[in-house]
Amino acid sequence: MHGPDAAGPSPFEASAALRHLRMTVMDWMRDAIPDFASLHPRHALQAYQTDRKVWPMRPAIFFDCDGVLNEEPGGHGVLGPDDVRLIPGAGEAVRAARDAGYLAIIVTNRAQVAKGFVTLAGLEAIFARIRELLAQDDATIDAIYFCPHHPEQTPGGAARFQIACECRKPGTLLFRRATADFGIDLGRSALIGDSLRDIGAGCAMGLRAYGVHTGYGCRDVERYPDQAPPVPDRMFSDVREAVAFCVTHRAIAEPGQDVWAERKTDSG
Known part of the structure; x- marks a missing residue:
């Protein structure tokens, strides 16, 4: 369950390794894609998928x-x-x-x-x-x-x-x-x-x-x-x-x- 004050990690964050991978990927996206935060989400993620195939x-x-x-x-x-x-x-x-x-x-x-x-x-x-x-x-x-x-x-x-x-x-x-x-x-x-x-x-x-x-x-x-x-x-x-x-x-x-x-x- 994900919302304000929801307890427990998300399924994607079930292990330290996955947490580290997620943060590494998101940091790369912000650094590598100009104006990442303002992009249409689909466009930002497609750019990431095309340029940097790290996870499926x-x-x-x-x-x-x-x-x-x-x-x-x-x-x-x-x-x-x-x-x-x-x-x-x-x-x-x-x-x-x-x-x-x-x-x-x-x-x-x-x-x-x-x-x-x-x-x-x-x-x-x-x-x-x-x-x-x-x-x-x-x-x-x-x-x-x-x-x-x-x-x-x-x-x-x-x-x-x-x-x-x-x-x-x-x-x-x-x-x-x-x-x-x-x-x-x-x-x-x-x-x-x-x-x-x-x-x-x-x-x-x-x-x-x-x-x-x-x-x-x-x-x-x-x-x-x-x-x-x-x-x-x-x-x-x-x-x-x-x-x-x-x-x-x-x-x-x-x-x-x-x-x-x-x-x-x-x-x-």
């Missing part, structure tokens, strides 16, 4: 959580382990993604923490339940990245998390952290979400951004009152169908393919 970069599927893997309960959302109900086929989808060589990574907004409905310890219990239910289908999540923030000042909430941030989707900070932690090849990766906030974050990262009709069904256009909302590259009935498409159409996500060129072609 892996594709990933980034999953939203509520409304994609587990049911969206409405109200204040999932507030405890007993609220977690997997969407049918979610475990099969995660297993299929990993069997096909994708990392399976959850990126989720958890404003319930900022609003005082869930503690960080309670959130850990929720994530543990999600992992437990997925494991019943032999499915494993490689990492969970979460944002506990919300910009509104809520009485009785956790004031230190009631801030504007870059990690709350459609912000991209959590995706950038995951990319650095795991050496993800964004050009061969995808996002699956049920909210236009998910789609906006995926597009900003250069990912293929796929929507599902479960949860919000990417109908939350009211979140974009002053601008055109982001548009999913494709819509699917559920996460199982979306992952099946990723797996069976891997040729469009092989090295050398340009996701933006594909979007331009698809849009006419």
Whole structure:
């Protein structure tokens, strides 16, 4: 689990050797690539992959959580382990993604923490339940990245998390952290979400951004009152169908393919 005050090392940092490798690589990227921090993440990492083949970069599927893997309960959302109900086929989808060589990574907004409905310890219990239910289908999540923030000042909430941030989707900070932690090849990766906030974050990262009709069904256009909302590259009935498409159409996500060129072609 990766977020403010999350305990324990990330999976990529499981050993001192890997920690040293990660820091060496990131230092080299900052030194070797001009304006590295300001580059589009996909471009920076592709430059690194092309010029300095130190480790094999892996594709990933980034999953939203509520409304994609587990049911969206409405109200204040999932507030405890007993609220977690997997969407049918979610475990099969995660297993299929990993069997096909994708990392399976959850990126989720958890404003319930900022609003005082869930503690960080309670959130850990929720994530543990999600992992437990997925494991019943032999499915494993490689990492969970979460944002506990919300910009509104809520009485009785956790004031230190009631801030504007870059990690709350459609912000991209959590995706950038995951990319650095795991050496993800964004050009061969995808996002699956049920909210236009998910789609906006995926597009900003250069990912293929796929929507599902479960949860919000990417109908939350009211979140974009002053601008055109982001548009999913494709819509699917559920996460199982979306992952099946990723797996069976891997040729469009092989090295050398340009996701933006594909979007331009698809849009006419």
